[in-house]
Amino acid sequence: MDKKTALDLYRVMRRIRDFEERSSALFAEGKVWGTIHSYAGEEAIAVGVCAHLRDDDWITSTHRGHGHCIAKGADLGRMYAELLGRETGYCRGRGGSMHIADTSKGNLGANGIVGGGIPIATGAALTAKQLGTDQVAVSFFGDGAANQGGFHESANLAALWKLPVVYVCEVNQYAESLPVEREFPIKDISKRAEGYGIPGVRVNGLDVREVYKAAGELIARARRGEGPSFLVAEAYRHEGHYYGDPRKYQTKEQIEGWKTKFDPIAEARRWIVDAKLATAAELDAIDADAIEEAKRAVAFAESSPLASPIDLPGDVYAS
Amino acid sequence: MRAASGLSRTGTQGRPKPAERIRQTPISELGIVGAAVGAALTGLRPIVELMYVDFSGLAMDQLVNQAAQNRFMFGGQARVPMVMRTQGGSGRGNAAQHSKSLEAWFAHVAGLKVVMPATPADAKGLLTASIRDDDPVIFLEHKLLYRTKGEVPTGEHVVPLGSADVKRAGKDLTIVSWSREVLFALDAAKQLGSEGIEAEVVDLRTLVPLDKDAVLSSVRKTHRLLVVHEAIKRAGFGAEIASLVAEEAFDDLDAPPRRLAGLETPIPYAQHLEKTVVPQVDDIVRVAKELVA
Numbered sequence: 001m002d003k004k005t006a007l008d009l010y011r012v013m014r015r016i017r018d019f020e021e022r023s024s025a026l027f028a029e030g031k032v033w034g035t036i037h038s039y040a041g042e043e044a045i046a047v048g049v050c051a052h053l054r055d056d057d058w059i060t061s062t063h064r065g066h067g068h069c070i071a072k073g074a075d076l077g078r079m080y081a082e083l084l085g086r087e088t089g090y091c092r093g094r095g096g097s098m099h100i101a102d103t104s105k106g107n108l109g110a111n112g113i114v115g116g117g118i119p120i121a122t123g124a125a126l127t128a129k130q131l132g133t134d135q136v137a138v139s140f141f142g143d144g145a146a147n148q149g150g151f152h153e154s155a156n157l158a159a160l161w162k163l164p165v166v167y168v169c170e171v172n173q174y175a176e177s178l179p180v181e182r183e184f185p186i187k188d189i190s191k192r193a194e195g196y197g198i199p200g201v202r203v204n205g206l207d208v209r210e211v212y213k214a215a216g217e218l219i220a221r222a223r224r225g226e227g228p229s230f231l232v233a234e235a236y237r238h239e240g241h242y243y244g245d246p247r248k249y250q251t252k253e254q255i256e257g258w259k260t261k262f263d264p265i266a267e268a269r270r271w272i273v274d275a276k277l278a279t280a281a282e283l284d285a286i287d288a289d290a291i292e293e294a295k296r297a298v299a300f301a302e303s304s305p306l307a308s309p310i311d312l313p314g315d316v317y318a319s
Numbered sequence: 320m321r322a323a324s325g326l327s328r329t330g331t332q333g334r335p336k337p338a339e340r341i342r343q344t345p346i347s348e349l350g351i352v353g354a355a356v357g358a359a360l361t362g363l364r365p366i367v368e369l370m371y372v373d374f375s376g377l378a379m380d381q382l383v384n385q386a387a388q389n390r391f392m393f394g395g396q397a398r399v400p401m402v403m404r405t406q407g408g409s410g411r412g413n414a415a416q417h418s419k420s421l422e423a424w425f426a427h428v429a430g431l432k433v434v435m436p437a438t439p440a441d442a443k444g445l446l447t448a449s450i451r452d453d454d455p456v457i458f459l460e461h462k463l464l465y466r467t468k469g470e471v472p473t474g475e476h477v478v479p480l481g482s483a484d485v486k487r488a489g490k491d492l493t494i495v496s497w498s499r500e501v502l503f504a505l506d507a508a509k510q511l512g513s514e515g516i517e518a519e520v521v522d523l524r525t526l527v528p529l530d531k532d533a534v535l536s537s538v539r540k541t542h543r544l545l546v547v548h549e550a551i552k553r554a555g556f557g558a559e560i561a562s563l564v565a566e567e568a569f570d571d572l573d574a575p576p577r578r579l580a581g582l583e584t585p586i587p588y589a590q591h592l593e594k595t596v597v598p599q600v601d602d603i604v605r606v607a608k609e610l611v612a
Binding site: 089093094099101102104108109111112113116118121122123125130131150156157161313317319 | 339340342344345347349352353354355357361362363365381384385389391392394395430432452453454
């Protein structure tokens, strides 16, 4: 991997991690309402995949969607503004963390329903097929969603119609609180692709290089009109299901030890320095830039006006 | 897109189909409705057909949590111009899982529009308007209306959503109805007319958006309201109409609003039983007479 690609990937991962740490802090300060779900630990997946997408490609995301949103090019200020219920937020305070969308960048939204985005991404791919474009849709979802009917119905439909969609399953080891070994009767979820006659690829989701390489091949394949595929990336969710989750389903070792043991950003620092693509000091400078950018974004959000009152019927109906 | 169904009567059998524009699908209601949502979000105007409204439960997440709410949740960034066509209603011996009238489910969801034509001309005009509409539309066709005949304007014919139609003028009571029960109400009105009672029949045509003015102005003229629908009475859309009139035209009423609607039961199979659970013409005549007495 060349230096520019490596540092670009690292930079976006760092921006995501900082966003998650900072939004948790804002939550702790009582500034964020409702609930948020941290993507920390899974950054390599969104970043490795979205690096291959154009602004006119589409993604669907999940309740744990901050990372996908950032990787698809969202403005951090508008994301923070949404969490803080401001008019300048992506959803003007109507959606919040679980519904952030950025249609200008092809992000068709986070989704509060597990697996809810999978049929939608499939429909976006249908648009590309109907219009004869080379756009691609990617649906991110967790291991929990791989057991929803919508995944299976969509995979079958996409395979049947050869739609340009890549299903990306982020195995973060828990369906909310249920450990992955109690969710599946099989060890390798990617084998499910065989049932639909599409490629299934399993990668180490802690290594952004692996994700980047596999996703690049599958996305290029979809763009060439060769149909859908299923990418399974194994990672570890550093935080609980949601901010404040008591995490009674995990051991102390998992909660305290695993976030350093399974950390895609520490991993990236290691191989980038080892391969002499950059020095630790250069990476530290990227980290410092990410912090400065985030501070400006939070300041923008905090100085923005509160979301305007609900306007009916216009907020709900387009016509 | 259409659900796979040579069995269904809602298609255009026998006509050449443009390649790829009409897709027969596997029986995957959630998947195909969700695909329609995604296609609509990204620039198409899909029409997705389910064979029966009773199957919509399989697709409800995509209709209710996704299509209906995307625009709102995303702060206005999205629009979802899709139509879900399906058939509802009883009268053909299809029993409980293929005969329901579920319009109240959809009318209760902010973000959906609900359209229910009663005549061939309205079916054309409302479907055209629904396809052109920028919001998700649930287009409910009563299965026994597919065989009805009527004049249909040729060429461009659009019936705007949210415009009720006075199908028969009268001065003694207002019968508000929709879908197949409109035809029953018109038959009943004819009988009532022969007995000197002039019923005005207001066909809502769309439940959402609702033409409140048409309902209220009719009631202000006749001073009596009877709402008739096939769906079960409990929490049915008739309650919405009766409440609307009670709230906004109470002083104009000479009698309490009445509702005549389906019994609180699944639709039975046997031919002699099926009719007993949904309002028939004679039932409408009887209740109308009670109302004007």
